[in-house]
Amino acid sequence: MTRTCEPKVPIHVGLRAILDSFTFEEALSAVSHNQMASPAHFLIASREKKIISVEVSPIYTAQIKPENGVLIHTNHICAPAMQKVVVDKPHDDSYHRLKAIDKLVGSLSSDIEASDIFSLLADHDNYPDSICRHENLTKLSHENMETVFSIVMDLTNNKVSVILGNPCLRKEVYSTITC
Structure with a gap:
């Protein structure tokens, strides 16, 4: 903030x-x-x-x-x-999520599919304030954040894939559009 x-x-x-x-x-x-x-x-x-x-x-x-x-x-x-x-006062979990995604990205192979990225975005390390954010009832309402959608853009193949809501709750991509 x-x-x-x-x-x-x-x-x-x-x-x-x-x-x-x-x-x-x-x-x-x-x-x-x-x-x-x-x-x-x-x-x-x-x-x-x-x-x-x-x-x-x-x-x-x-x-x-x-x-x-x-x-x-x-x-x-x-x-x-x-x-x-610039004075920045972020939520502490932002640093945690950055470390988590950095570690997860390092585990990917070179042939990456949209589903691989969505699996990273569904990570629950530090739940509920994880990469895949869920309602946190211990926080004030104005500080409570949730994942509302996840998007993966494949610029090489002109495809955009979207999951509405938390990616952990969807086993399949909501929509893939070829641009």
């Missing part, structure tokens, strides 16, 4: 600008100039196997490059330079 906010471009407009872009570079440029109203994270990738993690704010923008072709991120600021200029 952060109180860093300025009257600039709302993050949802930034998301739309990324989706409306024709090239990786255009998508990156749409959110790379400290023009977002509040801190957010955008993962930008292309069929040409370009990928970047962009942490944005109204005062600083940071890029995180993949390690061994992999980028992971949870709900806190990860870039050290961004941490120095």
Whole structure:
């Protein structure tokens, strides 16, 4: 959680600008100039196997490059330079989920299917505040978060797969769309 906010471009407009872009570079440029109203994270990738993690704010923008072709991120600021200029007070479980997904991604083989990613997203380490989030009745209602959907985008094959609700409750993909 952060109180860093300025009257600039709302993050949802930034998301739309990324989706409306024709090239990786255009998508990156749409959110790379400290023009977002509040801190957010955008993962930008292309069929040409370009990928970047962009942490944005109204005062600083940071890029995180993949390690061994992999980028992971949870709900806190990860870039050290961004941490120095934007006050961030995330929920402690964000750090736990980042460590958990990092470990799980390391166990994947090189031939990854959407079902493999969904199985990672269904992980319950630190339940109910796990990667697959469930209602936590010990938290105040405004702090209680749940997974509402999971999405896997296969840019190589132009497929998007979606599971509505918690991925642990679905044994099959809700929908796969070829774009």
